[in-house]
Amino acid sequence: MLRRLFGMRSAQEEFERGTAAAQAGRMAEGITALRRALELKPDFPEAAYNLGAAYRDAGNSDAALAAYRRAAALVPKFADVYVDIASILRERRELEEAERSLRTALALKPDFPEALLELGNVHKGGGDWRAAVEAFRRAASLAPAFGRARWAAAVSQIPMIDDIDTDRGERRRVFARELDALEAWATAEPEAFRAVGDHQPFYLAYHEVSNRDLLARYGTLCASLMRRWQDAAGLEPRPRGKPGERIRIGIVSAHISDHSVWLAFVRGWVQRLDRRRFELHLFHLSAKRDAETELAISTADGFHDGKGHWENWAHFIHDSRMDVLIYPEIGMDPTTAKLAGLRLAPVQATSWGQPQTSGLPTMDYYLSAEALEPPGAQAHYTEKLELLPGTSCWLPRGADEHRDANWAELGLAADGVRLICPGTPFKYAAEHDALLAAIARGVPGAKLVFFRGPPAALARRWERRLRAAFEKAGLEYERHVVFVPWQEPQAFRALLGSADLYLDTVGFSGFNTALQAVRCGLPVVTREGRFMRGRLASGMLRHIGLDELVAPSDAAYVELAVALANDPRRRQHLRERLRGARERLFEDDAPVRALEAFFERVVAAR
Incomplete structure (x- = not known):
């Protein structure tokens, strides 16, 4: 009663408030409330667990790991928390420790599909595709509606790294058959869209054969499933803004930071785009921030992050009313893959952060470079190929740097x-x-x-x-x-x-x-x-x-x-x-001028 009189919340109230805030994408508010719940009640495993989840969504893996381990110490027989611990360790590439955590989870709960899915992820990260597929299939057999496991088993037929005896042709044929099975399963599974993006055929790009047909099948499946969700959510495609206004350009990426995709071409586009004609918004899907992120914030008209779950992002980007959305890469990040399967702007394009076709019918254009493409390149893309001059990049010159190496x-x-x-x-x-x-x-x-x-x-x-x-x-x-x-x-x-x-x-x-x-x-x-x-x-x-x-x-x-x-x-x-x-x-504006002309042309045509 005294807490009420003095306006203080109980541990349970802080827990509920923090959990709701985190689920809504208000991570800072959620973390503060969940920490307060643990201060008021140190032996509160649910608060520790949800705090770990909030820290993870906020991009603080160290704090997330500490919170999850606190939850495990409070409830040692809670198998789920060992899976979450393993997931963080895998993302940090600490695969041996991740596998130990999963063995603990499976000892507590032998028929645990989520633990088997994560075990498959660990095997896949270490290059053992056979063990990965076995774990994924076991997870799917235990839970036939567990779409993420089915999807992972199909995609993982394409190994991350070849063994001496890997037959790439056979792996591709098996993947095609697995796509048949996924298509049949998805037809009767209303929640199949939830599996999209968690595992992607990223490693097909390392096969020096055309991937267009396989990726067109895969992309069509992804887009059809995401369309189900979009229709149910009531997110109708937006018309473009009023003529005469600046064209609204959105870049959707988890890599607006010191990352190869940002450094290669996105940064130059962001820095050099004419703001008198274009209003540029960056949708940063990751919680990572560094000096490159700060540069992006200082340059763009709008910088948006911290929305949490992909569904929050979908609503936010849709409501932002972009004329053109660019996905610099599709294939490295699950949230990006889900969003790219939606129609959130009148014109949508991808580019060579993942240097092959997306296969997605929701992508209208593929932004590439005259200097990089071979003759007849359009045949390898489902998107309409748009070739920018040179390498398509505006690259800073930079100062010469010399430092002796200690061989x-x-x-x-x-x-x-x-x-x-x-x-x-x-x-x-x-x-x-x-x-x-x-x-x-x-x-x-x-x-x-x-x-x-x-x-x-x-x-x-x-x-x-x-x-x-x-x-x-x-x-x-x-x-x-x-x-x-x-x-x-x-x-x-x-x-x-x-x-x-x-x-x-x-x-x-x-x-x-x-x-x-x-x-x-x-x-x-x-x-x-x-x-x-x-x-x-x-x-x-x-x-x-x-x-x-x-x-x-x-x-x-x-x-x-x-x-x-x-x-x-x-x-x-x-x-x-x-x-x-x-x-x-270095410092070649021709690609950016061509990009601007492209934006004006495709928006005018809509």
Whole structure:
């Protein structure tokens, strides 16, 4: 009674208020109330659990993990909390610890579909697609309506990383059959839309064959399910604003931060778009904030974040009345995938943050680049292809930076030939491992320098496969290959600045890393791919007149790399040419002017 008289809430009232606020997307308010509930009643496991969920939605994984662990300490037999703990650990790439938490959950509750789903996620993150599919299927068998498990089992037929014996053609055929089953299941399941986006066929992009037909089927399924939700929610497509007003442009992304998608092309568009003609709004789906996010906030007309659940975002973006929505990438983030399957603006476009077609009928256009696409590229897209000049990027020039690399600290001799191989494990197809061995054979004194990042299980699978390829070629693996720890950006640039050659990944090229090499004056050897995703480095090099660094075939790639690695004078000449030629990449307004013309044209046509 005294609490009422003095306007104080009880722990239960704070709990209810905080839970409601967090569910509505008001994370700061929710966290404050839930913390207050725990102050008033320290042994309140429900408050600790919901606080963990609120912290997680707010992007504070450390605080979320602490709150979840507090809930587990208060109720040690609460299996659900161990799944939430494991999910955070997996996102942090701490896979071994995540699996231990899941084993605890399954010991408490053996037939627990959510725990099996998360166990599948852990296996998938470590590159073990077979174990992942087994866990997903077991989860689906225990709960036939558990759409997320069915969806995960289908999508995970495309492995993150090849084993030595992976048959990509067979994996694609199995995925197609799984799509048949998903389509049949979804027809009779009214809540099937909830599975959209949690697992996506992201790793199809690393197959150097056309994915248009498979992704068109997949995208049509996703959009049809999301349309069910949109119709039920009453979100009718919006007409465009009044003529004469500034055109309202919205960019929807979970990566408005120090991320490759933002750095490659989105940042330049945001900075250079003419605000007299365009009103720019950024919908930041992630809770992550850094210096790049602050730059975005200071530049845009509107910056929107913290809406929580995807349904809140859908209503908010719809009510924001954008004339054009751009999704810079579709494939990396579940909320983005769900929203992209909706019709929230009269004109919707995606771009090359995920460098292949989305397959979604809700995407009208695909914004790409003249320098990056091969002839006849439209055949590989369901969207209408819009080619912007050059690489489509406005890139800041930046100051030259030189810092000596400490090769000895990494276990390498200071005077050897160092060939930088910067790709993540899934960018290296098993069919191309022999190319790396052939380069090593042709440059006996060189070291191929790879980078070992988390998760450790994935790195181990890649290293085992590469070792097998070198042994098959009759080469001593340790003599030619070294894996060094993943480097912070400044340290990585120092390695690039003092290395001898950069070997681009074949089939799925690098852009940001190749750009860093060019900035550092390091010659890049690349094999031109069949599709845009395999032409990111070659397009950049051709754009600046360094065509001689682009190989037309696998054999030519090996020949060029070997020739340059064995010819220091030629490499030095290329370094000197790069220093002048690279200027063409920077501060080019032509792509942004073309983007503005595109906006005006497509909005006028509606």
